[in-house]
Amino acid sequence: MSETTSKFNRRDFLKGSAGVAVAGLGTSLFSTSAAAKQPTFSPGNSSNKNFWKKVQQQFSLAKGNVYMNIGTTGSMPTSVQQAYAENTELVATYPWDMQNKFGSWPYMSQMAADIAPGFGADENEIVLSRNTTDGMVSILSGLDFQKDDIIITTHHEHIGGRSPLFSAADRVGAKVVFVEIPVYTGKKKLKKQDFVNVFADAIKEHNANGNVRLVMFSHITYVTGTLLPAKEICALARDHGIPTLVDAAHTIGMMNVDLHDMDCDFYAGSGHKWQCGPGATGILYVRQEAERLIRFWPADRRPFYFVNSSLGEDGYQTMNFVTRMQYIGNDNYPAKQALADTCKLWDEIGRDKIEERILDLSALCKEELSKQLPNGTFFCPPERELSSGLTSFNPFSDDLSNSSRLTEFRDLLREEYGYTIRTTNFSIHLDDTEATYALRISTHLFHDEDDVTGLVKAMAHLYKRMA
Numbered sequence: 001m002s003e004t005t006s007k008f009n010r011r012d013f014l015k016g017s018a019g020v021a022v023a024g025l026g027t028s029l030f031s032t033s034a035a036a037k038q039p040t041f042s043p044g045n046s047s048n049k050n051f052w053k054k055v056q057q058q059f060s061l062a063k064g065n066v067y068m069n070i071g072t073t074g075s076m077p078t079s080v081q082q083a084y085a086e087n088t089e090l091v092a093t094y095p096w097d098m099q100n101k102f103g104s105w106p107y108m109s110q111m112a113a114d115i116a117p118g119f120g121a122d123e124n125e126i127v128l129s130r131n132t133t134d135g136m137v138s139i140l141s142g143l144d145f146q147k148d149d150i151i152i153t154t155h156h157e158h159i160g161g162r163s164p165l166f167s168a169a170d171r172v173g174a175k176v177v178f179v180e181i182p183v184y185t186g187k188k189k190l191k192k193q194d195f196v197n198v199f200a201d202a203i204k205e206h207n208a209n210g211n212v213r214l215v216m217f218s219h220i221t222y223v224t225g226t227l228l229p230a231k232e233i234c235a236l237a238r239d240h241g242i243p244t245l246v247d248a249a250h251t252i253g254m255m256n257v258d259l260h261d262m263d264c265d266f267y268a269g270s271g272h273k274w275q276c277g278p279g280a281t282g283i284l285y286v287r288q289e290a291e292r293l294i295r296f297w298p299a300d301r302r303p304f305y306f307v308n309s310s311l312g313e314d315g316y317q318t319m320n321f322v323t324r325m326q327y328i329g330n331d332n333y334p335a336k337q338a339l340a341d342t343c344k345l346w347d348e349i350g351r352d353k354i355e356e357r358i359l360d361l362s363a364l365c366k367e368e369l370s371k372q373l374p375n376g377t378f379f380c381p382p383e384r385e386l387s388s389g390l391t392s393f394n395p396f397s398d399d400l401s402n403s404s405r406l407t408e409f410r411d412l413l414r415e416e417y418g419y420t421i422r423t424t425n426f427s428i429h430l431d432d433t434e435a436t437y438a439l440r441i442s443t444h445l446f447h448d449e450d451d452v453t454g455l456v457k458a459m460a461h462l463y464k465r466m467a
């Protein structure tokens with residue numbers, strides 16, 4: 001995942017129109033006047049305390065509470081908030097031409113061009129969407145599924161992906177096949193290949209007539225925080241002529257994603273979670289005009305319906321795929337600009353460094369939990385190649401199905417100890433009759449080692465009180 005070589009030219013991304021001054025990280029890094037300058041700070045590394053202190057100072061999170069639920073939503077950096085407020089005022093003052101602040105119609109082309117390299121994508125492959133759900137709905141409702149088509153997915157998908165999947169399949173009589181991905185419970189060591197194998201087996205079983213039309217999976221599962229080997233799964237699907245849709249809710253802004261290298265067909269993520277953009281922002285990647293649909297699907301299939309677009313079909317055939325998806329009528333341009341601004345800030349800090357920092361803090365969290373609460377159960381694998389910034393853990397191994405006790409634990413942790421985390425529930429095996437519950441901890445670039453050790457100390461103290 002960590003690709004240390006720079007995927008973009010810094011000068012390119014500095015060309016953005018936001019005009020955001022990033023205090024403490026050098027001069028006005030995103031202002032037009034600063035566009036030609038190189039950043040004045042050198043990217044840090046995970047152990048460079050001063051560097052990460054400066055990064056922490058970019059956020060306005062309430063003191064007295066350590067917010068560790070980025071998996072639900074993130075927090076905008078202050079510089080981005082300020083530019084967002086200014087741009088909102090500008091749109092209210094000049095609604096007609098917005099003083100050309102966002103360029104020409106559809107007003108988001110420059111934003112896409114600015115942020116695409118940070119994700120290893122081309123500008124004509126990026127849609128600034130509303131969130132992960134929006135991206136998943138757009139793709140799943142647009143694909144031309146027909147009766148007896150098969151869609152392979154996993155038993156740990158979020159409702160934001162499952163809901164449009166079911167409605168798309170139900171309308172036409174397609175079949176959804178759930179594969180059981182391995183779930184770590186502390187007993188058996190997992191490898192990337194274990195995950196690839198379950199998809200390989202499912203394709204072998206269901207694609208005899210060549211009618212598996214899509215493989216859909218989360219790059220990071222929201223329930224356990226397991227990082228799936230997306231590149232390998234996409235390669236497998238590709239080898240069988242099957243397109244891929246990846247739920248990227250948790251990777252955008254957390255991991256150093258290189259979409260061309262991954263080579264999926266669609267990648268739908270959130271802008272408001274780990275990327276710390278405003279609410280109702282997301283990023284949707286569509287690989288090269290979705291041209292593999294034409295190659296992979298039967299010739300009589302229509303490649304795609306633009307169900308979530310104000311342009312769509314007739315008269316606009318000359319426009320490219322993402323422009324047609326991007327234009328859904330009037331948009332919140334200041335919000336989209338704020339998303340682009342946070343992306344540029346991340347690029348500047350270094351997405352490889354951010355990933356490394358997050359994984360280091362997550363590893364520390366796991367290490368501390370296993371020391372302080374040795375009888376608890378982890379559901380996130382310890383291996384770095386399967387790890388993310390989400391740590392899932394239940395301190396009460398005696399009853400992993402006890403939801404009320406864990407909910408009380410989560411609430412007391414917030415109310416009495418000042419740490420905000422969340423709970424998740426899931427089935428370990430496809431045929432489980434009872435749900436398993438876990439706490440889910442998010443570690444991000446605005447945390448430090450003290451936040452992590454403080455949280456675990458608080459958890460150990462609370463556990464003794466409740467046990």
Ligand SMILES: Cc1ncc(COP(=O)(O)O)c(C=O)c1O
Nearest residue numbers: 131132133158160222247249270
């Ligand atoms: C895996 C996954 N997919 C989709 C979503 C929905 O995200 P959004 O709010 O960006 O639509 C979530 C939200 O938590 C998620 O965890």
